[in-house]
Amino acid sequence: MKIKGFTLVELILGLAIAAIIGLCVYNMFWQAMKLDDKMRHVHENYMEVLMADQAFSHDLENAITLDFSASYPDSVIFDGQKTEFSFLTQTPKGIKRVRYYSGLLDQNGVTKTMIGRVTNPSNNMAKGPLPVEFLLRQESSLADWLNETTDETSTQIVAAGLKKESFNCLYAPFVKDLHTSGSKGIDYKDSWDSKGLPLAVSCNFILYDPKNPQEGLMFKRDIFLAPVGSYHNEQ
């Protein structure tokens, strides 16, 4: 009997046990892989948030004012709207006009984000179009900005996972006696059309969160433009 090998009952029982154990292990690994994938997606989004923070805080902290009123009376040095803002900033390549806004790029535009992620939210084959858009940084030369041309204009995707229409900006004017009033004295407004630079720009945006697609992850970054001392002296 021993030489004959396994009986049919033994074989079926063995297969059944192996199948149950295999199913449990497969299920566990499938869940773990899904969680890992989700985590990687969120991780990439957070990396891009840090990148976006670095990009616009660096640009805003180096913002400058130049007077073009004689030659170009319509030029606005710092143009702040609810969903976008543009200004002059110092870069290693000279003075540039930088614009931050949210939206999607056309097919011929850049598709790589600053951390090297290739993404296209309007063409997600697995789940259909996601309700996300890009945070974009457009850099133009002074000549391009003043003459309204696009010869030396480039656009870069700063972050890719922003929830649609969630990028909002607020602008605070200089306040006298800020040292006495503290943060309570700062009053943010929807737009900025004054001649000089604002005291601060507050950027709010919501990251698309696959775990919680309705709410997402909200971020708020307050960037103070003027270097230490300059507005204290103005007071």
Added chain:
Amino acid sequence: MNRMRLLRCARNDTFKSGFMLLEAILSVVIVSICLTFIAQSLLTNFRTGVRFQEMTRSLIVMENRLGLLYATNLSEEDFNPYPQPLDKPYDKFALSTRKDTINDHLKKVELQLNWPVDKPQGHLDVTTIIYSPDEN
């Protein structure tokens, strides 16, 4: 010769009888140890991811607060040595701030961020020296 045959028979008998209980238990133990290690590494990966997210948010909170302190020239209004919950979207964080005078122009500023507010598990401490001429 007889001894050899006896040994061969004994070995053949062992093979025919299948695995011993000890062997089966040993293999199950090895497999379960491997699975535990894999599960543990996945869990560690998940925890690291969560910690990275909290750290990113806390860094942004700190940058916001330091910018504000510079802008207000270290206004007394924005200092509180006891943890204060922050406004949305950072309402999971509590911030305590302290200021010490080094001389007429330099102040030592200590910021401590704790999260979550009710049962702090994570924290980020920043100590910096800020140039702040007396305005009084």
